[in-house]
Amino acid sequence: MRNFLIAAAVLSTACLETGTALAADTYTANVRQVIDGYIRPATSAFARQASALPPTIDALCTTATAQTKEDFADGYRDVVTAFGGVSFLRFGPTIDDHRLDSLAFMPDARGIAQRQIRRTFAKKDPSITDPDQLSGKSVALQGLTALQLIAFNKDGDVVLGDPGEDRDYICSYASAIAQNVDRIATEIETGWLDEDGYSARLLNPGPDNGQIRTSKEAIETIFNALVTGLIIVKDQELLPTLGSEIKKAKAHRLPFSRSGDGRAYLIAELQGIETALRAAHFEQNLDEEFLWIPDSIHFEFANGIANLESLDAPIRQSLKNEKTYQKLTLLVITMNSLRDTIALELAGALGLSGGFNALDGD
Amino acid sequence: MPWTATDRTPFSRRAFLTGLGGLAVLAGTSLNQTALAEGLLDRTQLDVPLFASPRREADGSFTLSIMDDAGQDIARVPLPGRGHGMAVSPDKNRLIAFARRPGTFALLIDPFQRSEPQVLSSIPGRHFYGHGCFSADGRLVYAVENDYEAVRGVIGVYDVSGREIRRVGELETGGIGPHDLLLTDDGKTLVVANGGIQTHPGRPREKLNIDTMTPSVVYLDLENGDLLANHALEKDLHQLSLRHMAMDSMGQVWVGGQFEGDLSLTPPLVARMTRDQAPRLTEIPGPIASGLESYIGSVVANASGDIVATSAPRGGKVMFWSAATGELLGTQNVIDGCGLAPIDESAFLISDGRGGLSYLEEPSSYPDVLARPAGVAWDNHMFAL
Numbered sequence: 001m002r003n004f005l006i007a008a009a010v011l012s013t014a015c016l017e018t019g020t021a022l023a024a025d026t027y028t029a030n031v032r033q034v035i036d037g038y039i040r041p042a043t044s045a046f047a048r049q050a051s052a053l054p055p056t057i058d059a060l061c062t063t064a065t066a067q068t069k070e071d072f073a074d075g076y077r078d079v080v081t082a083f084g085g086v087s088f089l090r091f092g093p094t095i096d097d098h099r100l101d102s103l104a105f106m107p108d109a110r111g112i113a114q115r116q117i118r119r120t121f122a123k124k125d126p127s128i129t130d131p132d133q134l135s136g137k138s139v140a141l142q143g144l145t146a147l148q149l150i151a152f153n154k155d156g157d158v159v160l161g162d163p164g165e166d167r168d169y170i171c172s173y174a175s176a177i178a179q180n181v182d183r184i185a186t187e188i189e190t191g192w193l194d195e196d197g198y199s200a201r202l203l204n205p206g207p208d209n210g211q212i213r214t215s216k217e218a219i220e221t222i223f224n225a226l227v228t229g230l231i232i233v234k235d236q237e238l239l240p241t242l243g244s245e246i247k248k249a250k251a252h253r254l255p256f257s258r259s260g261d262g263r264a265y266l267i268a269e270l271q272g273i274e275t276a277l278r279a280a281h282f283e284q285n286l287d288e289e290f291l292w293i294p295d296s297i298h299f300e301f302a303n304g305i306a307n308l309e310s311l312d313a314p315i316r317q318s319l320k321n322e323k324t325y326q327k328l329t330l331l332v333i334t335m336n337s338l339r340d341t342i343a344l345e346l347a348g349a350l351g352l353s354g355g356f357n358a359l360d361g362d
Numbered sequence: 363m364p365w366t367a368t369d370r371t372p373f374s375r376r377a378f379l380t381g382l383g384g385l386a387v388l389a390g391t392s393l394n395q396t397a398l399a400e401g402l403l404d405r406t407q408l409d410v411p412l413f414a415s416p417r418r419e420a421d422g423s424f425t426l427s428i429m430d431d432a433g434q435d436i437a438r439v440p441l442p443g444r445g446h447g448m449a450v451s452p453d454k455n456r457l458i459a460f461a462r463r464p465g466t467f468a469l470l471i472d473p474f475q476r477s478e479p480q481v482l483s484s485i486p487g488r489h490f491y492g493h494g495c496f497s498a499d500g501r502l503v504y505a506v507e508n509d510y511e512a513v514r515g516v517i518g519v520y521d522v523s524g525r526e527i528r529r530v531g532e533l534e535t536g537g538i539g540p541h542d543l544l545l546t547d548d549g550k551t552l553v554v555a556n557g558g559i560q561t562h563p564g565r566p567r568e569k570l571n572i573d574t575m576t577p578s579v580v581y582l583d584l585e586n587g588d589l590l591a592n593h594a595l596e597k598d599l600h601q602l603s604l605r606h607m608a609m610d611s612m613g614q615v616w617v618g619g620q621f622e623g624d625l626s627l628t629p630p631l632v633a634r635m636t637r638d639q640a641p642r643l644t645e646i647p648g649p650i651a652s653g654l655e656s657y658i659g660s661v662v663a664n665a666s667g668d669i670v671a672t673s674a675p676r677g678g679k680v681m682f683w684s685a686a687t688g689e690l691l692g693t694q695n696v697i698d699g700c701g702l703a704p705i706d707e708s709a710f711l712i713s714d715g716r717g718g719l720s721y722l723e724e725p726s727s728y729p730d731v732l733a734r735p736a737g738v739a740w741d742n743h744m745f746a747l
Binding site for chain 1: 418420421422432434446462463492605659675676678696697698699700714715716717718720721726727728729730731732733734735736737739740741742
């Protein structure tokens with residue numbers, strides 16, 4: 001099956017290049033549907049949540065109470081959840097100007113952010129408390145991952161605003177981060193809404209349009225980002241968290257697990273990738289014999305999300321529990337299967353190509 | 363195979379130098395700014411191992427990127443087209459990056475002394491194959507080239523010790539389609555993998571002699587160009603294009619191939635040899651072999667030279683071999699993983715076409731993703747500086 005599909009992909013690509021089988025705008029409707037049906041609403045939702053975060057920090061840093069702490073933690077979770085819906089859109093306005101790295105420095109296997117924060121705190125460097133100056137600093141200091149490190153302790157409690165020698169300094173830094181995140185989220189939203197911006201390049205492929213010369217290249221940009229998103233969930237988020245056995249599990253390697261939002265972020269990523277895929281309406285491009293593929297994909301997504309929803313949260317606390325560990329191990333299998341169905345079966349049926357080295361090595 | 367066709371990059375040396383410029387040291391990422399004085403890398407401040415690899419950027423342009431051992435970008439040099447392999451000078455201070463075949467440019471880069479790269483173009487009637495190496499004293503660079511009208515493989519010899527790069531001679535490789543090459547530890551012998559495939563830039567990336575190809579690994583005396591040894595595989599493996607190589611701590615040359623025959627077959631893909639000992643093929647267990655599409659991308663030894671890694675990007679796998687026994691120690695899954703570099707005493711850094719840079723402690727541990735620059739696709743080969 002797999003070889004057949006690859007052969008099919010090769011054949012249709014060859015046809016495209018000789019201009020006989022496919023029109024130049026074959027995939028433009030899919031591209032338009034993903035932009036309007038997913039990317040723009042998702043980046044707007046993220047911008048909306050990001051703009052709601054700074055006031056919760058102001059309130060918490062004015063008076064730290066159980067309520068202001070809870071409001072901040074809720075606001076942070078909302079931003080992280082909305083971020084999970086856009087972080088896999090690793091192209092165009094989302095990644096220009098290091099935006100994605102500035103929003104969240106991930107992966108960070110070597111603890112670079114923690115080290116830089118310590119060094120900066122030791123010097124009491126005032127520049128990180130000013131949002132404008134912060135935006136010129138190391139990306140590891142700028143975003144939601146840095147905010148998580150200073151606002152939550154290892155048990156997931158909010159410590160921002162607690163009494164202490166550095167309280168005001170840390171509060172000002174947290175506020176600067178939230179404003180920086182708000183600014184970047186707005187830039188991403190605006191960039192995607194711009195009818196003459198990157199969207200126009202995806203929608204009007206041509207020989208003078210940089211790397212997007214055909215509608216196939218435009219949809220491949222989107223499609224490959226969704227596949228990369230699945231690979232990130234598995235290879236970069238789940239596998240380091242699980243380690244080789246339960247004794248070697250490292251809950252801190254799960255993104256946003258310190259704040260207790262690891263599960264919410266994973267669900268947001270899976271829901272986002274699935275919704276973006278649905279928005280493309282690839283079933284319109286598929287011959288009848290391939291219509292089982294989207295059904296199979298959505299069945300797998302539903303399994304994965306239901307699995308995550310059944311977990312005892314927060315994963316930071318429950319990972320050493322056999323049941324949680326097994327469920328996440330099962331999720332790895334689901335992710336493998338999803339990746340294969342999308343990157344091999346669906347891509348093959350649609351005539352799209354994926355690998356950089358794999359398809360065109362040397 | 364037309365779907366692999368890529369345009370042959372028209373390349374203007376002047377336009378490149380005025381339009382793109384040289385080394386850009388990256389500010390605003392996650393860096394220690396003191397290491398970046400005056401737009402050059404300062405090795406005294408950069409007290410970490412460095413790595414380099416060509417890559418495709420999010421905007422579709424091609425660069426050579428220099429990273430630290432945490433996978434963070436440190437500097438970048440624009441390339442006029444897609445890169446492939448490179449050579450690192452013995453003192454580790456300079457590197458020369460070659461165009462992917464059938465490209466015609468190479469860039470000599472000195473990230474610690476000067477920001478402007480020196481640009482080298484292949485002579486008329488030739489193109490580069492993507493690999494090269496320095497001489498033991500660092501004065502010369504050997505570059506594999508295609509003399510395509512004469513259908514012969516050539517090693518161009520370049521003097522890179524002066525202000526201008528000069529072509530000072532050439533050696534015959536005794537085969538067609540030379541791809542990777544190695545200098546032996548005594549600095550006196552070149553080992554060259556003749557891939558065996560005839561190509562012509564007029565028909566970019568088309569293979570013209572699949573039925574008659576005869577790949578080989580040759581040992582050449584650098585003093586006089588004499589052919590010291592010529593290793594070919596058995597006749598039934600004549601379609602296994604021998605392309606990428608590494609040397610282990612025992613002086614064995616490991617070579618990985620790409621099979622041009624029937625893809626439903628699963629021939630051996632990796633062999634080891636010495637000058638005096640004919641190639642010994644390794645065994646890849648059936649279930650693994652069937653998923654590799656008979657294609658090895660990179661071959662690299664770890665720093666201690668006791669483990670050799672071979673990547674199979676079409677199968678999304680990296681295989682690890684014992685240098686001592688030739689047995690398969692393990693495999694790891696890395697989607698579109700191709701570039702390999704030695705890191706620390708015995709570990710590997712693995713790069714992939716989806717931007718991932720992973721650290722693999724040992725063959726049985728999982729590849730831990732250190733960094734994944736957004737929108738980036740790492741190209742076939744990565745090197746430790």
